[in-house]
Amino acid sequence: xxxxxxxxxxxxFRLEVREQFGLAxxxxxxxxxxxxxxxxxxxIAGLEKVPNSVIRFRDQIWQEGGEFxxxxxxxxxxIFQDGRLFPHLSVxxxxxxxxxxxxxxxxxxxxxGEPELDEPALDEPALDExxxxxxxxxxxxxxxxxxxxxxxxxxxxxRALLMAPQLLLMDEPLAALDWAxxxxxxxxxxxxxxxxxxxxxxxxxxxxxxxxxxDELLLMDEGSIVERGSVRRLLSRIDGSxxxxxxxxxxxxxxxxxxxxxxxxxxxDKQQLFIDRSALEVGKNIRxxxxxxxxxxxxxxxxxxxxxxxxxxxxxxxxDIDGHHSLLQLRLEEQKLLALITRRACHQLGLMPGMLVYAxxxxxxxxxxxxx
Amino acid sequence: xxxxxxxxxxxxxxxxxxxxxxLLIIGLPLAWWLSGMxxxxxxxxxxxxxxxxxxxxxxxxxxxxxxxxxxxxxGQFWLKLTGSSLAFSFHGLVVASVIYxxxxxxxxxxxxxxxxxxxxxxxxxTLGAGPIDRFVSVxxxxxxxxxxxxxxxxxxxxxxxxxxxxxxxGNIPGKTQVLSIALYDAVETQNLASAHLISGGLIGFxxxxxxxxxxxxxxxxxxxxx
Numbered sequence: 357x358x359x360x361x362x363x364x365x366x367x368x369f370r371l372e373v374r375e376q377f378g379l380a381x382x383x384x385x386x387x388x389x390x391x392x393x394x395x396x397x398x399x400i401a402g403l404e405k406v407p408n409s410v411i412r413f414r415d416q417i418w419q420e421g422g423e424f425x426x427x428x429x430x431x432x433x434x435i436f437q438d439g440r441l442f443p444h445l446s447v448x449x450x451x452x453x454x455x456x457x458x459x460x461x462x463x464x465x466x467x468x469g470e471p472e473l474d475e476p477a478l479d480e481p482a483l484d485e486x487x488x489x490x491x492x493x494x495x496x497x498x499x500x501x502x503x504x505x506x507x508x509x510x511x512x513x514x515r516a517l518l519m520a521p522q523l524l525l526m527d528e529p530l531a532a533l534d535w536a537x538x539x540x541x542x543x544x545x546x547x548x549x550x551x552x553x554x555x556x557x558x559x560x561x562x563x564x565x566x567x568x569x570x571d572e573l574l575l576m577d578e579g580s581i582v583e584r585g586s587v588r589r590l591l592s593r594i595d596g597s598x599x600x601x602x603x604x605x606x607x608x609x610x611x612x613x614x615x616x617x618x619x620x621x622x623x624x625d626k627q628q629l630f631i632d633r634s635a636l637e638v639g640k641n642i643r644x645x646x647x648x649x650x651x652x653x654x655x656x657x658x659x660x661x662x663x664x665x666x667x668x669x670x671x672x673x674x675x676d677i678d679g680h681h682s683l684l685q686l687r688l689e690e691q692k693l694l695a696l697i698t699r700r701a702c703h704q705l706g707l708m709p710g711m712l713v714y715a716x717x718x719x720x721x722x723x724x725x726x727x728x
Numbered sequence: 729x730x731x732x733x734x735x736x737x738x739x740x741x742x743x744x745x746x747x748x749x750x751l752l753i754i755g756l757p758l759a760w761w762l763s764g765m766x767x768x769x770x771x772x773x774x775x776x777x778x779x780x781x782x783x784x785x786x787x788x789x790x791x792x793x794x795x796x797x798x799x800x801x802x803g804q805f806w807l808k809l810t811g812s813s814l815a816f817s818f819h820g821l822v823v824a825s826v827i828y829x830x831x832x833x834x835x836x837x838x839x840x841x842x843x844x845x846x847x848x849x850x851x852x853x854t855l856g857a858g859p860i861d862r863f864v865s866v867x868x869x870x871x872x873x874x875x876x877x878x879x880x881x882x883x884x885x886x887x888x889x890x891x892x893x894x895x896x897x898g899n900i901p902g903k904t905q906v907l908s909i910a911l912y913d914a915v916e917t918q919n920l921a922s923a924h925l926i927s928g929g930l931i932g933f934x935x936x937x938x939x940x941x942x943x944x945x946x947x948x949x950x951x952x953x954x
Contacts, residue, residue: 403850427853428861440851444869453865457856519855 358523358555361410362399364392370579371395371406379523379555382546384570384587386560392579393559397525400557401434402427413523431458433521433554437528439508441500447511448496451483454519486514489551490544506537513544517552524548526558530565542568563598567591567606567645592685592692601677603648605694611636619664619719625689630664630719646717648683651695654714655705664719669693671711674702682707686715733922735902736910737929743818743906744886747825751833751882752875754826759837760863764846778831785828789895792824796896816898821906824896825886833882840874841867877941884937887930 358379364371371392377383385393398404400411402418402425411418418425433454441450487493490510495503500511509529516524529545530538546569549556560566566573566587573590575583575598583590591598592605609622609629618634622642631644658666669686677683682702684695693715707713762773780788795802796815806814814820844867852862868875890908897904899913907926914922 401854403853426858427850428856428858430854431856432854434851434854436847436851438847440845440847442848442851442866444866453852453857454855457861460856515855 357412357414358400358557359410359412360396360400362396362406363408364395364406364579369395372580375574375581375584377555377557378572379557381571382549382556382558382569383572383574384558384560384566385574385576385581386563386566387576389561391576393576394527396576397434397527397557397559400523401432401525402430403434428457431519431522433516433519433524435509435512435516435524435526435529437531439505439512439532441503441508441511441515443499443501445500446496447492447498447500447503450500450511450515451487451496451518454515455483458519483518486517490514504537505533506541509533509537509541510544513541513548517548517554521554524554524556526556528560529558531560531562538565545569563591563602564604564645564647567604568643588691592694595673595675600683601649601681601696603683603694603696605646605648605692607644607646607688607691607693609642609644611638611640611642613638624667625691627667627688628665629667632719646693648694648696650717651686651693652716653684653695653697653701653705653707654716655711657714658716661716662718663716665715665717667693667715669713669715671707671709671713673709674707684713686713730922730925732901732905733907733910733925736905736907736926739818739902739904740887740906740908743821743825744883746822747829747886748833748879748883750822750826751829752879755830755833755837755878755882759834760841760867762834763838763841763844777834780828781831785889785891786895788828789824789892792820792827792892793896796820815896816900816904818904821893821897821904824892825889828889828892829882829885832885833878836874836878836881837871840871840878844870873944876944880937880941884934887933 358377360373360375360377362371362373369390369392373392373396385396387393395404399406399409400418405419405424410420412420413430416425417423418430441447442453445453487496490513492507492510492514495507495511500508503511509532513529526545530541533541542565545556545558548554558566558569570587573583573585573587574581575590588606588608591603607624607629609624612621612623612628614634614636615621615630618632619630620633620636622629622631622644624644629644631642636642652663654666657668667688669688671684672687672692673685675683675685676699677696680699681696682699684697684702684707686693686695695715758777762770762777765773793815794800796806796813797803798807798813803814806812806819810819814823848866849862852866857865887906888908889906890912893904893906893909894912897906897909899905899909901910905913907930911923911926911930914920914926
């Protein structure tokens with residue numbers, strides 16, 4: 357449990373957050389740039405000190421009244437957008453930096469300026485395990501200046517994990533990466549939370565990333581938290597701040613069987629959904645992110661079409677977006693799906709709330725399927 | 729007479745060595761403090777540190793002489809502490825040299841520290857490093873060359889001082905007579921052999937030191953990213 361009570365008032369900036377985080381899974385804080393999400397994260401890490409604030413983590417007081425625990429004593433892993441690897445150390449040196457200090461800490465000797473380490477060999481299994489998991493073994497002796505963006509971020513993640521954090525904070529961990537690097541790191545970030553059992557707070561402005569990564573979502577605007585809820589619920593809402601022409605929805609399903617041709621059949625609210633991925637374990641939960649622009653609407657069941665996914669839904673709500681487009685909220689049984697169509701199409705089909713419609717989308721448009 | 733030159737050389741080296749050591753001890757935290765300072769008094773402090781660079785050394789020497797006098801608190805304090813006067817002593821020379829050479833150590837260090845990415849220090853803090861640990865493990869390794877430069881400049885500048893020493897050190901062979909004063913003496917007394925020895929030696933020393941420094945700064949194994 358993380359309790360935050362922050363009040364910051366500057367002429368050009370305001371931060372007003374009073375929130376409790378259960379810290380199960382990955383919690384995302386999303387919002388436009390300048391909304392204060394990074395400042396919030398920095399306050400939690402102790403990198404910024406806002407007077408008259410309260411920050412408590414589990415039974416520890418990080419800030420309250422005159423008390424302020426400095427960042428080096430909070431044991432919070434922080435992944436910065438730019439990695440912030442130490443240029444004078446090798447990849448291995450970077451990985452060991454937090455590990456060594458962590459060990460001194462647990463030995464009861466506070467690190468006070470003695471850089472020489474008197475402890476014996478490293479905790480090899482932990483280091484090996486994380487190096488292996490991140491796939492950075494070949495990089496260990498390299499200088500960090502020669503790494504690519506994705507490699508840097510992996511080393512940064514490893515470095516933070518090796519100091520055995522009680523909480524992991526990530527500030528736009530994927531923003532500086534190209535698409536390929538994102539794809540390779542994203543599953544690791546999801547897995548990290550499960551495998552190492554560390555609560556994660558991640559800040560981002562990219563809803564596509566967060567739809568894939570996060571469990572809980574907090575939407576921030578102008579210094580305060582305006583909405584809070586599960587990713588699935590919050591992103592697929594038609595009346596929320598995320599309902600625009602970039603809207604997307606998150607569906608969760610269970611693997612039913614392999615459908616041949618490298619496809620897999622999922623059950624989503626008892627309906628069939630096909631994804632273009634194979635070798636998935638039956639019974640596993642899968643999250644599928646569908647962009648609203650990829651979804652088209654039919655009033656009758658269409659059998660002879662190449663489109664693999666034809667889901668029967670109820671049209672819940674229609675909202676005009678920009679004069680040209682309508683955003684439709686479609687309900688399966690419980691889960692919701694957004695579709696973006698033109699107003700002309702909406703008019704031609706005579707769409708009205710309460711109608712039964714078929715949502716069509718191609719299996720290949722689901723560029724991302726994340727394991728849960 | 730050349731024996732006097734060797735004596736002066738010994739005094740000079742001792743003075744420069746002790747001064748450099750003290751300057752590093754004072755200069756490192758001072759430069760670090762200044763480099764991270766955002767207060768409006770920063771320029772004033774920088775001006776104070778830089779003052780010896782522009783003042784005639786004799787001005788500094790004059791005030792130090794006044795301060796060292798047993799009629800003044802500093803002089804009095806020293807007299808009580810050690811039983812001897814600061815003026816015309818080796819210790820007095822050290823105090824003067826530290827003030828006189830301070831900007832030559834603090835300024836390069838401060839410039840170097842300003843180049844350090846403060847974000848790295850934040851990263852180090854979240855990884856469990858306290859303030860001194862951060863300085864030793866993140867700042868110093870990245871400022872090794874500027875540190876060497878600062879120490880060398882402090883040393884060389886102390887070797888080269890004349891005016892301040894003349895004002896407060898007197899000219900006591902084996903005690904306060906440094907090379908530059910010995911040279912002045914030698915010329916005054918028409919001892920050209922000694923004068924040549926000292927002058928030539930100092931030029932050689934300065935040339936070797938500076939060449940070494942420049943070689944270090946532009947050497948082939950200069951670190952990446954700077």
